[in-house]
Amino acid sequence: MSDTMDCVTQGLLRRIPKQERSRERIDEILKVSMDLIGSKGIDAVTMKEIASLAGGPIASIYQYFPNKSAIVATLYMRYVDGVGMFIREGVSRIVTVDDVFTAIDCIIDRYYENIRRTPALQDLLNATQADKELALLDLQESRNHARLFSDATSRFVAADRRDEFERMVFLMFHMAEAAVRLALLADEHEAGLIIEDFKSACAVQMQRFLPGSEADA
Structure with missing residues (x-):
């Protein structure tokens, strides 16, 4: 990833993943989000639904992402x-x-x-x-x-x-x-x-x- 993109990504995340497990968690959240967007459209997707399909409480989503945007x-x-x-x-x-x-x-x-x-x-x-x-x-x-x-x-x-x-x-x-x-x-x-x-x-x-x-x- 380019330095510019990396800086922007860090600016979006509430918590920068340092351990492999945390990076895998973010990858799973993003994969589920992308699947939901493809099947329902962005407007219909909720943070609660992302958390449910990503296998964790909604707090685990907000731990990394402040909002759906x-x-x-x-x-x-x-x-x-x-x-x-x-x-x-x-x-x-x-x-x-x-x-x-x-x-x-x-x-x-x-x-x-x-x-x-x-x-x-x-x-x-x-x-x-x-x-x-x-x-x-x-x-x-x-x-x-x-x-x-x-x-x-x-x-x-x-x-x-x-x-x-x-x-x-x-x-x-x-x-x-x-x-x-x-x-x-x-x-x-x-x-x-x-x-x-x-x-x-x-x-x-x-x-x-x-x-x-x-x-x-």
Whole structure:
């Protein structure tokens, strides 16, 4: 987990787990919460229900989390950390200019499939847009994810255009969530087309900065 994410997580927890048993307890609370969100939606989930299914008194939940919002925020940060991991995996394979286009396609596909297969993530992401603090955190994490991509690819961009390139990548990464949310509202066929259209739009923008690739041919 990044230093930023780790600091935010510690700020949410009432008690920082130091023993393995405490960390396992938090993991169980978060797992149960995620399962409930996926089956009932965030609004219908209660702290009492989380405690019951996590196998302990409700006081054991409040020992770590001051409220349900803290649980939701912690789940969101774990999700963001996972996204960062597969972005790092994607950019680690970039050697040539053409690899940049392959990487962005793979990242978008993996991002979409990850959310599509996990209904609880869909509800979790919807909740971030309804909470001002989480929405601002989401914006910051889009910036962090975009920076991972920019840092791995800006070497292919002319020095005098790198600032513009980084802004474009930031916009692209932040819009990816909106594109995926739209695709998830459509039927499977149209959803696939929406994702392909978004990848094509990203490729067009990339070609402005990475001429000479096969995609530019």
